[in-house]
Amino acid sequence: MSSEDAYDNLSKEEREVRDREDRAREQAEQAALPYKWTQELGEVDISVPVPQGTRARDLVIVLQKKKLSVGLKGQDKILDGELCMEIKVEESTWTVVDNQSVLIHLEKINKERWWENVLTHHPKINTRKIEPGNSKxxxxxxxxxxxxxxxxxxxxxxxxxxxxxxxxxxxxALKRFQDAHPEMDFSNAKIS
Structure with a gap:
């Protein structure tokens, strides 16, 4: 039995307990990452803390269709790996904010899928529980x-x-055709 089937067999109260536990686990896993991230259907925004006083020239950042790497020159990378989905490199950007964080904006190629994680080796979130903001x-x-x-x-x-x-x-359309051809019998006509 898959975990989804097992979840479906739980009572309402058991589901609420499981959901709370899953949310707490997800929050703990996400809090342990060296960055914070948010997403909309078409984009992902990542904030990476860096030492106070960091400037753009101090950073080594690689944005590729399926790869992201952020680090300070001459030091170990803060994050480095394969993106869980492809991005539009030419529409993705990064900037240093207040000399203490790097804001990375990634444009998704597939704007109809939620990302489970940013890098494939990082913990996943449950995308079925995402509630998108109301749009007009x-x-x-x-x-x-x-x-x-x-x-x-x-x-x-x-x-x-x-x-x-x-x-x-x-x-x-059938009515217009009937009006144009009154000589034809449409009593058995079916619309499908």
């Missing part, structure tokens, strides 16, 4: 907004037992 339809570009509005309309129509936007379009 007005925040979306025109094409995405139209797609989301259509999905919302179709979902509402299905819940009411009414036809979806695609089904409405098909019925309208």
């Amino acid at each position: 339809l007005s925040d979306l570009d025109g094409e995405t907004r139209g797609m989301v509005e259509k999905m919302m309309f179709d979902n509402q129509q299905k819940q009411l037992g009414k036809p979806t936007s695609d089904e409405i379009k098909k019925m309208e």
Whole structure:
């Protein structure tokens, strides 16, 4: 039995206990990392503490499609390894903040997946428990907004037992065809 199946068989109270334990373990693992990180669906931001007074010229930073390395010249790397997913190198950046941390902004190639970790050898988080911040339809570009509005309309129509936007379009097309060809019998026509 997989761990997901075992989780599904737990009572509500047992799930809440397991979730609390998992969150506490995750928080402890993440707190032990030499950096803090946050993510949105399209990007990851990493803050790496460095000694007070550090300047950009003191750092050696490597950003590659599947690799990240941060260190001070002449010293061991603070972090170094394979990224869990690929990034758009040309749209990813880093900067020194207040001479005491490095802020690294990574643009994801796959903007539809949550990252479980930054580097593959670091502890993973449970991405199924991520609750994205609320976004407004007005925040979306025109094409995405139209797609989301259509999905919302179709979902509402299905819940009411009414036809979806695609089904409405098909019925309208059939109606126009019927009006143009009254001589034809459409009594057995099926829309699918």
